[in-house]
Amino acid sequence: VAEGWLVARQGAGTTVAAAAVANEPARRAAPDADRVLFDLRPGVPDVAAFPRARWLAAARRALADAPASSLAYGDGQGRPELRHALARYLTRARGVRAGADAIVICTGVAQGLALLCEVLARRGAATLAVEGFGIQAHRELAASAGLGSRALPVDDDGAVVGELTREDAVLLTPAHQFPLGMPLAPGRRLEAAAWARREDTVIVEDDYDGEFRYDRQPVGAMQALAPEHVVYAGTASKTLAPGLRLGWLVLPEGLVAEVTEAKLRADGGSGAPDQLTLAELITSGGYDRQVRRARLAYRRRRDTLVAALRRRVPGVEVSGIAAGLHAVVRLPAGLTEDDAVARAAELGVAVQELGRYAGEGATHAPALVVGYATPPGHAFGEAVSRLCLALGARAS
């Protein structure tokens, strides 16, 4: 409450959110794309930094080694080369307890969630709990599969998982709450895992930007707390590029066959050349190096953004910045979210209001969700400068 984020909820303690209604940043239309000179919306990494030469070199090595059968129809689960590479990588880098047999390759977290909802609904599930701030498209995916959703409040320790009751599954962003940015506290993780074991339910761990943590020890995946109840969802969309359409689920043993079947029905399985290439990139160490390079670059951008805002814009507060590719920027007094978005747009800067990620009826301090990963490096300084102007800085 002291930080200005929290709102009192009638009779239920202090929370941030009620119900989450927001738009998926990834799926946004860009109606004024011509006028967007600087894109500071969250969700998209710096695609100009995609390591094209390294990707091509890995593709060459991968295709040289691949058996011809890798180019035939697959079984839907994904290439074994990639599943083995990911099992080792996720164990090492994210603390996931994963064997290659537990992994299903998909096109990203959204497809992974859709496949899982389809399987859970077929098993009789009726409700998916979600975080009170989050991505509207995820709720829509659940609804398409016939699952209702119920929002959990979010406080400084992340989602209030103690409010979970009879839901069939819960979708969490434990490493870096989207969009508010706090990690799910250790006690909450244990509490959620205990709930899932007690009720025999499923936790979906959306680790969309888990590789990007700057200021503390990495926050590992919570999947290891209850591998038989947690579905870990990861993606190359932030570490490499969304256009690869490569993501992965690490599943409890009992869900693998059904999710594989659902994937096969959805698209016949993901394409082989890019799967083989990513496998080679991971195995050769190139993926780790790319993550380190990107982490360093994004940390610098974050520092630039935070320093500029604090120096030039009186009254802003920046939070959620220990990790990830975006920050939450609380607006100076008197500035509404809509005004801030409009002023930024006038300067050619696209930003998003926090409100689009918050549920109907929830109140929160006016803020923007500022993605600092998208602009190419040469444009980033100007993007930040214009954002500061939009928020009330004097021209420098």
Add this chain to the structure above:
Amino acid sequence: VAEGWLVARQGAGTTVAAAAVANEPARRAAPDADRVLFDLRPGVPDVAAFPRARWLAAARRALADAPASSLAYGDGQGRPELRHALARYLTRARGVRAGADAIVICTGVAQGLALLCEVLARRGAATLAVEGFGIQAHRELAASAGLGSRALPVDDDGAVVGELTREDAVLLTPAHQFPLGMPLAPGRRLEAAAWARREDTVIVEDDYDGEFRYDRQPVGAMQALAPEHVVYAGTASKTLAPGLRLGWLVLPEGLVAEVTEAKLRADGGSGAPDQLTLAELITSGGYDRQVRRARLAYRRRRDTLVAALRRRVPGVEVSGIAAGLHAVVRLPAGLTEDDAVARAAELGVAVQELGRYAGEGATHAPALVVGYATPPGHAFGEAVSRLCLALGARAS
């Protein structure tokens, strides 16, 4: 009737098929993969002939030229580079009337059909007519979208489209009926197009192997007869490799936006690197050269297969061989489909019975559907020799 294929249907003239019930060859499980030494099932090309070096060279050129934005999230319709390349290619090679704006990239014909059924069902469609011999998985896709299916009889001129009445759409294989192999006769094409215009319905033209015609002038796509009522579906699964997961729909203008939305919901759009690479391969002429090479190789295989069967196995008849990657082999008298499949399996040869593509209650002469594209070149002679043995040839 004289050829032994046709069966009399009570009160309705002479037809081959009643209702189609079959398994998708592409999606088959391979339970005895260890024992399959020679794979003569239909549906999979020779993946050992995939032009890896040319593919990689095209990938290098494509990634060098691609804008960074091509690696961000897409709009679901597919990369413009590939849609433009396909529009030109399909116009030239298949007689399709296509602009890049009318194309949606998907992962293959099956996904394309699934997306389309979803859109048609949302518009209120209730029934998809299918051919009386065909792929069971296509019916299942329609059923998943809530569409019932009704089978059209098939005779020597292809599907009896004169029996179309109030169905909302029809799925046809005009260039090469799957699996029987005859083209849809010109009169039938006109009849189907007239039906679609009169009833304001949709024809789905599955051009799964339209590039492979050997003995006559190519049979063009029928889409040009009624571009506002035909959805043309093509794929790289036969010309290059199924593992690419690249196919395309050419759509009437009024369907493009909704199918694009459905694709976006299904998987976020297809992956960019492989789309860009295929675009470059087409534009540079490499795709045409690959199709010509493959056509020559498969034609030789077909000739080898037909000659061996005719020489060594008394009583077989081979049909459906003017095009495509499979033949229908009518069994010698006294041999059942199950026996033939079992005998072949004992010799390490996988084949499929025609019955799996025929509807319940339909009768047809016992036959196998023999795919001659799958084995690598060095194994093809032995595969054919063992098939002949399984069908009663004396060891040579």
